[in-house]
Amino acid sequence: MTDPADLTARLIRCPSVTPVEGGALILLAEMLEAAGFEVHRVDRNGTPNLFARWGAKGARTFGFNGHTDVVPPGDLGSWTHPPFSGHVEDGIIWGRGATDMKSGVAAFVAAAIDFVTATPPDGAVILTITGDEEGLGRDGTLALLDWMAAEGERMDVCIVGEPTNPDIMGEMMKIGRRGSATYRIAAKGVQGHAAYPHRAKNPLHALTRYLNDLIAAPLDQGTDHFDPSGLQITSIDCGNPASNVIPERATAVVNIRFNDLHTGTSLSEELNRRAAALSAETGVELTVQTDISGEAFLTQPGPFVDLVRDVVTQETNRQPELSTSGGTSDARFVKDHCPVVEFGLVGHFMHQVDERVPVAQIHQLKTIYQRILEKYFA
Structure with a gap:
């Protein structure tokens, strides 16, 4: 089994402040290649991006999108633990990107690896991971989608793993953005x-x-x-x-x-x-x-939205609100490619000094993502 919390800590130790890659995508590429994914670096104008696909091109495809770049840590002296230490203590992982969103990337990478290893689906799983979400965004997910169009790659649906829950896991998923x-x-x-x-x-x-x-x-x-x-x-x-x-x-x-x-x-x-x-x-x-x-967009409630909502409800005992609140995310680009929703961790500490996340939440998120894959390909 792939441990998403350990992977989160290892990603935090990669100092990937936008647009520096910091070793995060190299780490993920090695893991995914070892699990049988076809992996490509899709860098554009110095911005690092990663595309990975398990399964045949053109098959029914489920996608995940996320980013490994992070905002600057600010005053290093204000941190309880160094921001790129990935310090783990009392069930908490500390560091820049712990919430936004190296934990989300770790959760869907771990879920995808374990899913295709344990129950190889009749279809494909695509992961698109950028190093330019916290920056201008012009050479990140957009570059990946441009490359995919040129290469004939396509996702049928996609989850963006940004933090979506205000206070408790299962409260909210995003079906659109202003x-x-x-x-x-x-x-x-x-x-x-x-x-x-x-x-x-x-x-x-x-x-x-x-x-x-x-x-x-x-x-x-x-x-x-x-x-x-x-x-x-x-x-x-x-x-x-x-x-x-x-x-x-x-x-x-x-x-x-x-x-x-x-x-x-x-x-x-x-x-x-x-x-x-x-x-x-x-x-x-x-x-x-x-x-x-x-631009504003909305993924209309239907089978895909219902599938994600049902899994989240089963795993958290809460039916998530279908929300369009908050700022922008890379879902604003993905929506031009395929139906997209967002679901991730509780976002309490994103961009803050002492950014941190409970280990248990990361494991729960991995379970949710893996259950979604299982239901989608069932």
Whole structure:
């Protein structure tokens, strides 16, 4: 039997801060090759990625997706145990990536190895593991999916092993995610003396009016599976050190987490429409720069969602909520390839100093993943 907790500790000892590979994918490649998986490194632009398949190409295929890269540990002196020690004590594994998400990768790698070894399925199991989830994400799972398309590889369904449970195992699985887009609004007016405003055009007056209009009413009321979309102003700046000068330029940043009533483009069009109207009215030039990091998506409840939910319920004695909450994940890329859901550990300590996870949770997650494979190929 493959021990997922031991594998988690070994992965933590690989200092794989994005985009450094740190030895994590090398370790996994060796294990998977020894278990009969066909393994390929799919690096792109210096970003490390791993593809592994057991079984015939083109067969009915179950997929897992995850990442071995981690965020920086921060102040090393603040950690109870060194962040890359993989220290195990009193049933707890400590270290950066313990929760997010070397434990999830270890659980599905261990489950896949033991499943194909004990009960070789009439089908295939694919593992896609990236070193670029905590970074920009442009050369991670996207690179793997591009490579798969070129090579004729395909998953029929996929689980992303991100932490999904707020407090207790079995509480929640993700069947979708909100979209995320950042809009940078630039306002250009005319600089002048604060005592003679008629000789200037204050960009801050136009910009703050624009922002106030954006937050004056909700974007929507939500849907059956999504909460209302949320808009947050995250920055306003004009770089003006003088209190008696009307600045020429000002900028603001707005982040919108949106449901499936919108797209990043439809929101951009609306923000640009409002900017053009206010520019025409005030004489201050307002422009909007758009950065869409992910679109909203939903995997409709059905046989695949039911299978995962039923196994989680049986193994935890809790029926998980079908949620679309939280930030973005690489599921936003996988959803263009095949139906995808997310289920993983409790996410209490992800990205924190003293990140840690109970050993028992990792073993439980491996059991859940292996039961899902057994039911899928039954």
